[in-house]
Amino acid sequence: MDPIFGLQLRVDRQGQEPLRVQLQRQLSHAIFEGRLKAGTLLPPSRQLAALLGVSRNTVMQVYEQLASEGLLLSKPGSGTEVRDLALPASQEPGRPDAGRWLKGLWHDLTLFAPPERALPYDFALGAADLSLFPFDHWRRCQVRALRQFETQGLDMDWAGYPPLRALIASFVSQSRAVSCNPGQVLVCSGAQQGFSLIGSALIEPGKTLVAMESPGYPMARRAFLAAGARVVEVPVDAEGLMVDALPGGVDLVYVTPSHQFPTTVAMSASRRLALLQQARARDFLIIEDDYDAEFQLGGQPIDALQTLDKDGRVLYVGTFSKCMFGDLRLGFVIVPDWLVQPLVLARQAADLHSPLVAQAALAEFIRQGALRRHVRAMGKQYRAKHQEVCQALAGCPWLVPVPLLAGVHMALLADEALDLEALVIRARALGVNVSHSGPFGLAAGTRPRHLLLGLGPIALEDIAPAMARLNAAVAEQIKA
Amino acid sequence: MDPIFGLQLRVDRQGQEPLRVQLQRQLSHAIFEGRLKAGTLLPPSRQLAALLGVSRNTVMQVYEQLASEGLLLSKPGSGTEVRDLALPASQEPGRPDAGRWLKGLWHDLTLFAPPERALPYDFALGAADLSLFPFDHWRRCQVRALRQFETQGLDMDWAGYPPLRALIASFVSQSRAVSCNPGQVLVCSGAQQGFSLIGSALIEPGKTLVAMESPGYPMARRAFLAAGARVVEVPVDAEGLMVDALPGGVDLVYVTPSHQFPTTVAMSASRRLALLQQARARDFLIIEDDYDAEFQLGGQPIDALQTLDKDGRVLYVGTFSKCMFGDLRLGFVIVPDWLVQPLVLARQAADLHSPLVAQAALAEFIRQGALRRHVRAMGKQYRAKHQEVCQALAGCPWLVPVPLLAGVHMALLADEALDLEALVIRARALGVNVSHSGPFGLAAGTRPRHLLLGLGPIALEDIAPAMARLNAAVAEQIKA
The missing domain is CATH 3.40.640.10 (Type I PLP-dependent aspartate aminotransferase-like (Major domain))
Structure with a gap:
């Protein structure tokens, strides 16, 4: 039997793809996968066309295309045969070893995670206030x-x-x-x-x-x-x-x-x-x-x-x-x-x-002038937020705002008695997203001394309740 | 005379900037530039305010601000003086030596120039056809x-x-x-x-x-x-x-x-x-x-x-x-x-x-589905442009299109007799922007053999006249 008949070629007249494309894909896959072996002689275009019920022209186009891709060889006088592609003998895939490939740097770094799930009171660093x-x-x-x-x-x-x-x-x-x-x-x-x-x-x-x-x-x-x-x-x-x-x-x-x-x-x-x-x-x-x-x-x-x-x-x-x-x-x-x-x-x-x-x-x-106007409006907004935080801390000797001339986040210098890592965890549990300076580099053996409050995401009117929770977390820790 | 009077401080009530900002800038510049020397005692705020015709509060704010920036030192009981900033002695600027700084790579490379001034017929490489x-x-x-x-x-x-x-x-x-x-x-x-x-x-x-x-x-x-x-x-x-x-x-x-x-x-x-x-x-x-x-x-x-x-x-x-x-x-x-x-x-x-x-x-x-529709429409458009170029070259044995399965630019394989560098210059003089493969790497001692035509910028209907000019340039060179 002509090996082509073993392939169960099918064309679907209702399919989205043209018949030519359907036929070509099936033939090229059969060649790549070794189901049509090198040297196999394909049936004359007229014969395959009749078999599949497509025009002879379609089959000829497919043969030409596959020949131009190097899959078929058209031999004058003797027809069209499958080329020798020197297909690899079937074997286990040879996956590359990631360890050999990656530069050392990328082994050691960790991903900066996407922003945490939103907490009700968000003092995240690095984000601008978009409300205005x-x-x-x-x-x-x-x-x-x-x-x-x-x-x-x-x-x-x-x-x-x-x-x-x-x-x-x-x-x-x-x-x-x-x-x-x-x-x-x-x-x-x-x-x-x-x-x-x-x-x-x-x-x-x-x-x-x-x-x-x-x-x-x-x-x-x-x-x-x-x-x-x-x-x-x-x-x-x-x-x-x-x-x-x-x-x-x-x-x-x-x-x-x-x-x-x-x-x-x-x-x-x-x-x-x-x-x-x-x-x-x-x-x-x-x-x-x-x-x-x-x-x-x-x-x-x-x-x-x-x-x-x-x-x-x-x-x-x-x-x-x-x-x-x-x-x-x-x-x-x-x-x-x-x-x-x-x-x-x-x-x-x-x-x-x-x-x-x-x-x-x-x-x-x-x-x-829209940028200048926006910067002016935001300067006012950040000043108001800054002031709100300072007011809320007026009675708190444990967290003292670092004097600030400019910028979108504040640092609060913490009393030695405070454990900022624990405080940040507790504040987050209370719905207030704050950070400490620990992840940003410290002398060996020291503990972070700055609590960090980004003034971008949080709304002005949310600062008082947020700070009340933060103060509560501080009070808890001091009492304990 | 109090050295401050030598500064010719001026405030402009009609100016855009607040008086406070004007005064502060002038004072800080005077300090940075060494016109107000370290240890200089500034006049009491009341006195400077009267001199300039501004409120005492304005002057006090400026003094405070400059103190917070480390430019002034407020000495209880003895007034406000200019801090010792350890200003460098006046000297020639010490510009860095670019040669020492730049990595070797950046010495050797040249800039890819922005696209040339538009020619009437543009076969520029790399750009998409935006008309559709x-x-x-x-x-x-x-x-x-x-x-x-x-x-x-x-x-x-x-x-x-x-x-x-x-x-x-x-x-x-x-x-x-x-x-x-x-x-x-x-x-x-x-x-x-x-x-x-x-x-x-x-x-x-x-x-x-x-x-x-x-x-x-x-x-x-x-x-x-x-x-x-x-x-x-x-x-x-x-x-x-x-x-x-x-x-x-x-x-x-x-x-x-x-x-x-x-x-x-x-x-x-x-x-x-x-x-x-x-x-x-x-x-x-x-x-x-x-x-x-x-x-x-x-x-x-x-x-x-x-x-x-x-x-x-x-x-x-x-x-x-x-x-x-x-x-x-x-x-x-x-x-x-x-x-x-x-x-x-x-x-x-x-x-x-x-x-x-x-x-x-x-x-x-x-x-x-807009991307899929656009890709389909553009495939048709590029096919039409490709065909138009091929038709125009049908009678030309000197430039033979390399068979193409996909893509937005064509390569024409040139006869040995053609000098592509000269041809590109001549074509551009005739208003047709084409390129050759020379700048893209060649074996030493060989000449570029591919003429390159991007099918993006040029309009379909411009291809025939463009190719007529290109053919004319080829004919000129062959005759010569």
Whole structure:
């Protein structure tokens, strides 16, 4: 019997796929799976067509297609036969060994879990307050940008949509006294990508030494580790990074001078100057993460560290995650001219560029003054929330707010008598989501001393009841 | 004279900034710039207030603020003085030396320039045809997703918006016969990020050896170089990557089996099997870049290489840049289970995640069948364009289209007599933007033999006149 008859070829006239496609798939599977052996002569197209009740043309197309894929061989004069594909002998699958493949770094890290299930009172870190965000306005900007993309196109620039770069330069010069021209601004998908691109451009794996604040922001640390950096931790006190404790041979220093993460202290003026002086004397660069300093809580915030830098040693990283919302995934870095093109190259290698439509929508939002209005409104909102927390703690000697100049989260310095790990667990059981500074790096053998309250998700009117529960948890622990 | 009078402090009642902010900025600048020296005693607040014509309260607030920033020292009983900031002695700025800082890689690379100024007839590579894209439908999906984000929030998953992961798994199983479950799908910002994350997870700088097609896709190469890979080039012939030419010790092999970039050949079935066999025998992994194979040009396209892989050695990279549009910046990788979490970790370190709003909009677009309809319509459109080019070349023995099973660009194999570099220049002068394969890697001493025509930007009705000009340029060169 012709081996083709053993295949039980079937075509379904009611099927969604054309008959040709049905036939071709069955034949190619039979060849790949070894059911049609190499050298097998296929029936002439006319014969197979008659057998299946399809047109001869259909069969001829399938044969041609399979020949073009290298599955069949058309031999002039002798018909069409199955090619020798050198199919592997049946054997156990040879799965790769994950242990051999993964770089060491990825064995050691754990995933930052998605936000916990919502608790009634949520002081989660890192999220912005969206209750006042002008979504309607933003939607109009987005729709308009998409229409412009559709009808006229949007100007492409790998470093960012040109009008947005100019608007960012002007926005940060006004809100943060950062001095730059638009050519120094590189749009990226959030501060995290800023760290990662700087790492890609500057970090030599296994060589470059990066100093980080301790406690400090773990995701920046990961970006530098992923680029192959050696990381050293430098303690933070009430004036910010302890500059005198920087080790020798440091290449890059990462700081959050406006609102240290997580302790919230603002770096003192003398420390700022010392850091810049050291950068010059010891030839290192500074990465300034200015993640939420647009929100002023009292007086004038300390200007950005970049403002004081006359040498071009500060690489400034900003984000729209706090002053807009995190899901926007847009941020920027402001760097000296010599670093712009390398960062653009690193960006191309990483993921090409940020969506022009989103960039154009943001440009429109800024141009119309909506960002400035929103930042002003949110500054007021965060001030009110901050005040509410402070009032609730007025009678509590166990948790003392760290003085705050700017930012979206507070740190409460805890009395030695308090066990913050237990307190956080108890508070969560009472429906209040708070954090402590433990996971953000500590000297060995010490216990976390900062309780952390993000002011984003929680509603203003929920703060009093939330703090009442937190105070109750504190009282319980003190009594026990 | 009290040194403060030398400062020429001024407040402007008509100014936009509050008087307090104006005064504070002037004082802090004077301190930072050394015009107010350490130890200088400031006038009592009442006196300065009278001098400037502001309220005493304003001056007191400014003093307090500057004290909190570490610029002033309030000495009980003796007034307020300027702190010793240990200002650096005036000196030349100490700019960093770019040469010392930049990693070698970024010295050698050049920027991929933004698309050239538009020519009347544009066969640019890499861009999708947007003329038939259902922008209105897409806009509705986007607006709906944004509203959902605003009112209910969207489910966060670092690996991607969960409904989108499931829809992608089902879409690729139908359109590309890729077999996977949603848990193996990682949403990323385009194929480029897919390469870069795989590199970040698997490439040991200076050790890992990556084999790439030559000629091949330069941006994938850059992603692997940026991760520190050693890259080796393996030639491509009419059956795709020459598997027998893979060198020893190779760890990763990057291929474009459905539609080789840039030569457009589909990898033959026997080569596919040989590659999978070698991967098992020599323990390497395969990165399959399946960038535009949704568009079928004739017959059934060859299934993805991943379809044949029983070992979990193929890492499949897909993108929505071609079947939607590039500015969407969404793509995906499909990998064996053991690699999912490391890639998510690498993604967190790189830029956290893709916007949920965009992911939810895309999920809606797919769920409503709009993507499938668009892919079908575009397949027809690209087939028509392909045919139009072939017809125009029917009488031309100098440029022969490479047979094409799928994809958005064509390669024309040029006769030895043609100088493609000169031809491309001449064609552009005639208003026709075409490319040749030269920039994509060649054996030393050889000349490019492929003329490349992207079928995205050009309108169907423009192809005949464009090809007439191209043919004229060919005729000129042959005659000369």
